Amino acid sequence: MVETSCSKGVRLPVGKIVCVGRNYEAHAREMKAQRPTEPLLFLKPSTALVLGGGQVQLPEWSSDIHHEIEMVVRIGQGGARLDAAGAARAVDAVAVGLDLTARDIQAEAKANGSPWAVAKGFDGAAPLGPLLSVGPGESLGRRDLELRVSGELRQQGSTADMIWTVEELIVYISARFRLEPGDLIFTGTPEGVGPLRRGQRAVARLTGCEPLEIVCS
Numbered sequence: 001m002v003e004t005s006c007s008k009g010v011r012l013p014v015g016k017i018v019c020v021g022r023n024y025e026a027h028a029r030e031m032k033a034q035r036p037t038e039p040l041l042f043l044k045p046s047t048a049l050v051l052g053g054g055q056v057q058l059p060e061w062s063s064d065i066h067h068e069i070e071m072v073v074r075i076g077q078g079g080a081r082l083d084a085a086g087a088a089r090a091v092d093a094v095a096v097g098l099d100l101t102a103r104d105i106q107a108e109a110k111a112n113g114s115p116w117a118v119a120k121g122f123d124g125a126a127p128l129g130p131l132l133s134v135g136p137g138e139s140l141g142r143r144d145l146e147l148r149v150s151g152e153l154r155q156q157g158s159t160a161d162m163i164w165t166v167e168e169l170i171v172y173i174s175a176r177f178r179l180e181p182g183d184l185i186f187t188g189t190p191e192g193v194g195p196l197r198r199g200q201r202a203v204a205r206l207t208g209c210e211p212l213e214i215v216c217s
């Protein structure tokens with residue numbers, strides 16, 4: 001079983017990873033998608049996680065793995081059909097993560113009306129940085145996101161630009177997937193997504209959190 005630990009040392013099992021697509025308008029635009037009218041959700045299996053970063057082996061069946069830097073929150077106190085107050089207490093830790101995406105496979109899936117499971121859920125598709133504990137009800141505030149690939153600035157954004165806040169997402173998600181302690185939510189990426197190549201080093205930063213560093217092989 002995959003477990004995560006946070007800065008306070010609380011270990012929790014990862015039951016599921018819920019991801020939000022198109023939660024930043026400029027990213028929806030670069031993907032030639034409309035601003036969504038409700039959150040777009042998909043799942044990654046816990047086997048996609050690369051905890052703390054390090055080596056990520058890019059799959060050989062894709063020739064276009066993209067980086068998407070995202071703020072990730074861990075659920076400490078879950079539940080089904082949470083209201084705004086429940087959602088505000090739900091998060092116990094925050095980290096920076098990468099929603100790695102096989103863009104070529106995803107484009108094929110979109111064209112065929114097929115699921116994104118492989119494009120988004122392969123082994124290594126969810127590198128996650130160290131989790132910083134947050135108190136129940138503590139505001140996550142606005143945090144800056146920055147991704148550099150082999151030193152080059154690729155993505156820069158602010159969680160203030162999210163279409164749906166973390167609390168709004170938790171209300172929406174928990175009405176569909178009961179959230180359990182240890183579940184992770186990838187909250188969407190700002191614009192600037194692009195390819196990662198073997199041999200490249202990516203460093204992802206989120207205000208207040210320790211950075212995440214991966215090396216692609």
Ligand code: MN
Pocket residue numbers: 019020021022068070099186188189
């Ligand atoms: Mn994403």
